[in-house]
Amino acid sequence: MPTQPASTHPDRRPFGCILNPGANRNRATRNAEIVRTFLDAHFPGSRMFISAGKGDISALAMEISRSYGRILICGGDGSINETVQTAMYTGAEVGIIPMGSGNDFVKTPGISRDVNIALKQLLGATCIRTDVLQYKAITEHGTSQGIVVNTLGLGFDGRANAEATRMRSLKGPLMYAIAALKAGFASRPVPAKITVAENGRQRSYEGSILMLALANGRVEGGNFRICPEADITDGLFNTVMVPEIGRLTLFTRLPLFLVGLQHLTQIVSYGTATQLHIQLETPLPMHVDGEQIGNEIASLTAEIRPGALHLLVPAGFAKMHNPGH
Template sequence: MRTCVILNPVAGALKNADPIRERLERLKFERFCVTEQPGDAEKFASEACNFDLLISAGGDGTLNEVVNGIAHGGCNAALGVLPLGTGNDFARTLGVPNGLEAAIEQIIAGQIREIDLVRVTSDQVRYFVNVSSGGFSGVVDEKLTPEMKRTWGPLAYLRSAAAAFSELRGYATRVALDDAEAHELDLYNVVIANGRYVAGGIPIAPEADITDGLLDIVLIPERGPADLAILAAQILIGKHLSSDAIVFQRARKISITSRPGMWFNVDGELIGNEPA
């Protein structure tokens, strides 16, 4: 099996590529690519479309780039995941072990399954496998810097949320599911989930199934501070889907426009604030 490994050498607590490369030799890779700047992982993946297995060694951002390289390149390679980042949220949904050696063993075992891939069409076309969100969470991602991730680790997501809270605002939003008639809502946040976790393990879509062909959609309408505090506590333990403070739906397709435009991310990476 022709294998290409794509490593982000500064993902999570990593400092350089050499020690990790030595540990990855067991994968018997033919090509080993090390990213130096944003966009490299996507480029490396698109250039390796004739390989049988592409392995993303990094965090959710690295994985998203590899997924987009595969999707835009029309690649039929299998995708392997080595969770080396700060959040590693999609790896949690997949059941990938936290330890590197155990994760390598899982890839060597060679069990392959099909999963859903989600396409976002806005001012550009992007793909994701985990979660896309807009509104307040987009502002949070705008505040989240690489330095914050390195300093705070998984707590960086809470740190950036605290920094963004003063900018919490509502969005007049039109939401249409599966080409049905659009509904207008005043929302703080929109979450479109394929995977189950965000922000280092928060179960935002605890019942999501990455093989069912459906998106788990969580809409958070404008609420008072007390209601939001209760909702935040419910979300942290994955008990919010039945709450009156949210709107929860499943659909194959969702269309969103808002005033002002929501900043959206895919798998934690900002993509813009155009209708999607």
């Protein structure tokens, strides 16, 4: 069942704004003054906090939750993830000004990737409750646990992300496309046992897989529409599985993900779930919201947290998902 909005009346309460200067390979700072000027004019009393490095954002989000109750995160998908790790427990409202390289999550709620337009969208934004995934994985370094705001990718998906993070001279869709090609040559299918639950009903799969993605959002890797039907308010996450296939088949099907037509092939399996567990015979690489978690994931458990995030979204998106409000 779709979650209900936390608030339907935009206000001008101040934000505690977090800017990640390392986002988009240290390009985010170019927009700092634009954001400050806008907040001073439209949300007086707001203050900008500059993140000092990885892991710092969660601490800043906690401080802002206590002092302001509203967080404006200026960064990419990794910065959003760090912010939500705190905000989903404090109940703080979260607004987003995308300044990353891929800016994938914002494409689902319709937040503009143009900084100036995204700022203007804040003026009419509505706060709604959106879903978050929690995961626990066994990696080569031990146990890793955290949250997923947009997507989690295991196998080919995780390897493509790892390839993209190594590219320093490219960015955007071209970087992700080249990374996907490299991952295609390096990836191998591995035997897996998957158990999926949806509202108490279980189903299972046993066989070799090339990729498994868990999608809360619709887009990843710049322009790859991993799951066009994903809904961040439905209390479910979507599963996207590619079984054992040859490289030629993989490379001829990849372009379908760019236009959201992968459903036309019977190779890709889609589903929805509230819980999932996968055990792998051979460990695989995994990313969460574009951040590499590990290159040897042996098992993974994930569960949806319905309505865990208070997210500020453009008015049009809010009306579409809550027509009675």
